[in-house]
Amino acid sequence: MDKRIITAVLATLLSTLLAVCAAASEPTPKSAFSADKTAPPAAKRPGSMPFSRTEEREPCADYDPLRRPHFGDLHVHTAWSFDASTQDTRNRPIDAYRFAMGKPMGIQPYDENDQPIRTIRIDRPLDFTAVTDHAAFLGEVRICTSPDEDGYWHPVCLVHRYLPQWSFLTFGAAGLSYKQRLGPCGENNETCLGKAADTWRDIRADTEQAYDRSSDCTFTSFHGYEWTAGLQTGQNLHHNVIFRNNTVPDHAKSWIETPSQVDLWDYLDQECVEGLPGCDAVVIPHNSNLSAGLMFETAYTGDDTATGTITAEEAQRRARWNTLFELMQHKGSSECDNRLPIWADEDACGFEKMGYDRFGGKNTGDVPFAKLGWAANLIGMEAPETVPPGEANFLRHGLKKGLQQQQELGANGFKFGLISSTDTHIAAPGLTMETNHPGHGGAGMGARDGLPVGLPDELEYNPGGHAVLYAEENSRDALFAAMQRREAYATSGTRPVVRFFGGWDYSDDLCESANMVSMGYTGGVPMGGDLLPRGESASAPRFVVSATMDSGTEEYPGNPLQRVQIIKGWYEQDELHERVIDVAGGANDARVDINNCETSGSGHTELCSVWEDPDFNPQAQAFYYTRVLENPSCRWSQRICANAGVRCDNPATIPPGMENCCVPEHRKVIQERAWSSPIWYTPAG
Structure with missing residues (x-):
């Protein structure tokens, strides 16, 4: 059959599916706060065992009571992420971990013999890494990319394999914005949720395989995933969940199952801290530059905007979970912006700035790089108006707002330690060198169908940065203790x-x-x-x-x-x-x-x-x-x-x-x- 006919048929099927989902979507009920949880203990002075052991491993031979910096990446996507998959990323978590250890890795495009045309390698191995694939659609990606799975020939899976741009839209714009699962998911989505649990188990197996439990302590891998929240207004509310050790829930619950930050905290309270002795986590907000200010509003969210006033209880819970904040990644930096009057005289605030305040908006003519608004228009969604970022998009605004919270509420919900990461979508943690940068994919350019002519990525993106943690040794418990006490710093990619x-x-x-x-x-x-x-x-x-x-x-x-x-x-x-x-x-x-x-x-x-x-x-x-x-x-x-x-x-x-x-x-x-x-x-x- 002619490829154009196949494309037209699949596009029609997809539009129908999306229309049904949009019509069926209803506002998600807000959950109530559970009991207030105590914030992590204050940092202890360096000395004999200032952190507790929660895992079996050999003691690290290289132990420094005065702590040393460990360089890593806590934001990494592999072939299990729906958007990376549409860009023909084929490397899995174990490949990402090997790359983080300094091994070379092939990346797309692939030739007729399925051999990668490009090979990449970082300048120096990392000390730690967490693979954070999108929890949403882990099951669908498994079904749509595995020929032996029932549902492989479902129309949504055909779109995923043969119309990748449409698939990116299907899952990213419609699925996340309307909190709907599309495809062969079965009654009550049991099939997709079951396959997601299988994928989560496989990711965890790769993570365990990569962890150096010997006394050499050369590399630490953390279990993690991305909680990918995206409102219909295009505001980014993504967070990465990083677990302390191998004691983790059987399901990585996504934005669809936990449709507000409060629901995410409840899940971690009930199914991790309380339900699994030894389980703990931190929740790291993405860089805030594409949140249109939402990162620094209440954790309760409706379909289109944040609702309600931040209370002392909410601020305390946020401070308990959000101990770190991602200041920079390949989609820009979020410290400040010298295009705004408040920072106009601060040249350093002009570093790696994006031109708009959210994804998915209309191009108004003043915003040169508005993204994905075209996608919304294709399926009849009304794209929000896109404007340049405002002060509320940036960390310094949030830090100051936290001081006001402390004064008025007695609690500071925006008390963040700072890190950077890459948000790579080619499974390449730590690939931050400015020389020979191939692009990280994701919302940037992909190379599924061949190398782009000219620059390998869109001009607004960058190679990303590093997360640096001060710890006595390179082990999960020591590094996690650093995350909780916020003894961390961010870099733009150098060391x-x-x-x-x-x-x-x-x-x-x-x-x-x-x-x-x-x-x-x-x-x-x-x-x-x-x-x-x-x-x-x-x-x-x-x-x-x-x-x-x-x-x-x-x-x-x-x-x-x-x-x-x-x-x-x-x-x-x-x-x-x-x-x-x-x-x-x-x-x-x-x-x-x-x-x-x-x-x-x-x-x-x-x-x-x-x-x-x-x-x-x-x-x-x-x-x-x-x-x-x-x-x-x-x-x-x-x-x-x-x-x-x-x-x-x-x-x-x-x-x-x-x-x-x-x-x-x-x-x-x-x-x-x-x-x-x-x-x-x-x-x-």
Whole structure:
């Protein structure tokens, strides 16, 4: 039969299915709060066994009571994710874990003999990784991609295999927005849920196989999944669930089964913490830049918007589960945005910005990269209006809002430790190098039908970043304890080593001390901690921050540091404030030649400073975090443009597919960076 006829028939079937689901969808009832759960214990001082053992394994030979940074990725999609599958990602969780350990891996496109055309490898192995495939549709993907499964020839499965763009729309836009399962799912969706449990079991088996339980402790794999919440308004409310150990529920419940964050917390309370002795988890919100502000609203959600007011009980529960926050990934950074008046004078806020506030919107003409609105129009859905991001899309807004919550409610629901990850959809954790970046797929370009002409990904995306956890050893219990106490930092993809402590009596010469780290712990708290008040007559708090440049590799050398900044936010006399202070380094003569990406000029191998807050008010809620900026370097896209000989002042040098090298929104030069988790100050009483 002619392929065009097949396509038309399948498209008609799909449109009918979607229309039925849309008509049948009803508002999801909101659940009530369960009993309040106590937040995790406060961080303990380093010493003998500051975390509890919940698993059988050999003791790690390499144990450091002063903790060391471990680099990883907590946001990884493989062939089991519906969107990665439509882009012909074939690598499974075990392949992703091997890649994280430094092994080479083939990726799409595949030739006529099913051999990958491209091979990738990270510059250095990771210490830990969690595969976080979309829990929604794990069963459907298994059925539609396994010829021996009943339902393999169902129309939805035919669409998935032969019309992948339509399938992306089917599951992503209709299935998630309307919380409907499509395909051969059987009565009460029992077939799809059963196959999802089978897939979850297989993912867990790969995760266990990858975990190094020997005394070498070379690699840690965490069980996890993505809870993929997407409202009909296009707002992103995705979260990653990371479990502490191998004691996990038999089902990874998705947005369809737990249609609000409160329902997700109830599931984890009842079927993990209370139902399985030894089970525990953290829930990490995705970067907030595509949430249209929803990440910092109530955890109760309706079909179209957040509803209700945040209570103290809700703030306490959120603080219990959301101990970490994904500040950056391949879909942009979420710290701040210098296109907005509040941050207009802060150049560092222009780093890796998207042009719109949500997915699935209309292109209004002022937003150059509105996504997936075309998909909604194809099936008769009304795409929401897309606008540039507002202040509520960004982390700094959320951190300040948390201070106000603490003042008014006695609880801070937005008390986040900071990490980054990749959100790769080609099963490539830790692939963050700007050189030779192939694109991570997902909402970006896929290579199912061949290599794209020109740039391998859309201009707005980037390679993503790393999650860094300070722990005594590379084991699940030690790293999970770091997640719960928020002793973590985020990077944009490089590996600088950052320390940040807050206390009251640090000496001016602490940076010169060989015992700086030990004295940082004994005299105060590390990043992610709470600085206890000392009374109204106390002097101002002091902070010590140190940073060492990424040592790099021969192929991917590190870049010197330019400056270290401390960002302060505070709530005083019913008003929220913020300030950025350079505390080490500063403007220099560093530069990069965009035609060959060679760097030159001065910089720093190490930076360290002890800083005292001159404007401290002991009665005002406050947070402090540090931002470390490297010298300028070429962005991934400019590296490809330069290698292709593109010179934007000479149209003859711009081959087909490389036009984006010269569009106004192409930021050719970036400054890689790291962000520490905040240290919070709460007045007595």
